[in-house]
Amino acid sequence: MSLDWTRIAAELDARGWALTGPVLTPKTCARVAGLYPEDAPFRSRVVMARHGFGRGEYRYFAYPLPETVQRLRAGLYPPLAAIANGWMARLGEELRFPEALDDMLKRCHAAGQARPTPLLLTYGPGDYNCLHQDLYGEHVFPLQAAFLLDQPGRDFEGGEFVIVEQRPRQQSAAQVVPLGQGEGVIFAVRERPAEGTRGVHRRILRHGVSAVRSGTRRTLGMIFHDAT
Numbered sequence: 001m002s003l004d005w006t007r008i009a010a011e012l013d014a015r016g017w018a019l020t021g022p023v024l025t026p027k028t029c030a031r032v033a034g035l036y037p038e039d040a041p042f043r044s045r046v047v048m049a050r051h052g053f054g055r056g057e058y059r060y061f062a063y064p065l066p067e068t069v070q071r072l073r074a075g076l077y078p079p080l081a082a083i084a085n086g087w088m089a090r091l092g093e094e095l096r097f098p099e100a101l102d103d104m105l106k107r108c109h110a111a112g113q114a115r116p117t118p119l120l121l122t123y124g125p126g127d128y129n130c131l132h133q134d135l136y137g138e139h140v141f142p143l144q145a146a147f148l149l150d151q152p153g154r155d156f157e158g159g160e161f162v163i164v165e166q167r168p169r170q171q172s173a174a175q176v177v178p179l180g181q182g183e184g185v186i187f188a189v190r191e192r193p194a195e196g197t198r199g200v201h202r203r204i205l206r207h208g209v210s211a212v213r214s215g216t217r218r219t220l221g222m223i224f225h226d227a228t
Contacts, residue, residue, distance in 0.1 A: 005079045008186060012083060012143070016205050017163055017177060017187035020145070023072075024182035024220075029149040032068055033218040036120050041066055043115065048129065054208070056127035058221070061118045069118050069220065072147075077101040077224055080143045080186070087142060090193040090200050097141060101224065104141060108226040113137040117223035123159055124216055129209035131164055133190050136227035144189050145222040151181040156215030163187060166204040168196070176210075184222075 003020055011018035024032070035041050036059065043062035048054045061069060081097045081104070088095050098104050108114070117136060121129070134144060150156055161177040177185045191202045209217075 003079075008079075009083050009086075012186065012188070012192070015175070016165060016192040016203065017175070017185055019177070019179070020147075020184040020186060022180065022182045023184055024068075024147055024149070026151075026181060028068060029147075029182050032066070032120070032220055033122075033149040035066065036122055036218065042120075048127075052130070053132065054127070054129040056121065056123040056129060056209075058119045058121040060227075061116055061120070063116050065116060065118060069222075072145075072220075073118060073222055073224065074101050076145060076186075076222065077104065080141075080224070084142050087193050091202065092200075104224060105226060108137070108139045111138055113139055113226045113228050115227040117221075117225065117227050119221040119223075121219045121221060122216065123156075123209065123212045123218070125212055125214050127217075128159075128211040131162070131206040131208040133206055134221075134223050135190065136223070136225060139225050140189060141224040142189050142191070143186055144224065145184045145186045146179075147184040147220040147222070148179040148181055149218040149220060150216060152179070155181075156212055156217040158211055158213035159217040160210045161185060161207070162210055163205055163207045168201060168203075189223075 008018040042059040045059045048056050085096050164172050164174045166172050188205045191204050193200050194203045
């Protein structure tokens with residue numbers, strides 16, 4: 001996938017998230033978002049308010065994934081695996097991630113994590129997503145992505161993507177990610193390495209979505225480990 005991976009890696013190292021720039025065309029965004037009412041592409045539906053997750057809905061895709069979703073997942077994974085392995089080395093962890101997505105998924109499936117995790121989220125007026133982490137099992141790939149499928153200011157108002165980072169001996173810091181239609185944000189699933197006065201330490205991150213004030217906001221979520 002033709003992205004500025006040098007910049008993305010540097011921004012992930014510096015703050016735990018990075019923008020991809022435009023990846024999906026408006027036509028592709030509309031096609032992916034239009035899948036939501038269909039049943040065949042999905043394995044399950046979650047109404048967030050029933051579980052205390054916020055307000056809104058999301059649906060997990062079933063295997064085989066739609067072509068656009070599969071292409072994105074497979075294309076993003078290899079450069080992200082290189083970044084993830086660099087993070088593991090900095091944190092002093094022996095764990096390393098395979099270079100290919102299929103091998104990562106084989107590792108998940110062997111441990112009983114066989115349910116696909118890419119998902120399509122939809123929010124209407126008043127909907128939001130509480131701060132959370134997408135872990136799903138023992139095997140967690142440390143980076144994930146989210147692609148905005150609607151245009152801010154035209155299709156919806158509000159609904160900002162938010163990342164909150166816990167910092168040692170300091171208050172947590174919130175960052176609002178300025179996503180455009182067809183653009184993705186790559187971010188840490190659970191933690192990132194950070195340089196401190198005593199060397200490298202872990203900073204914990206959670207992500208969510210602020211309340212949508214009007215319109216409809218839809219997002220394609222891209223997680224690289226499967227679920228139990």
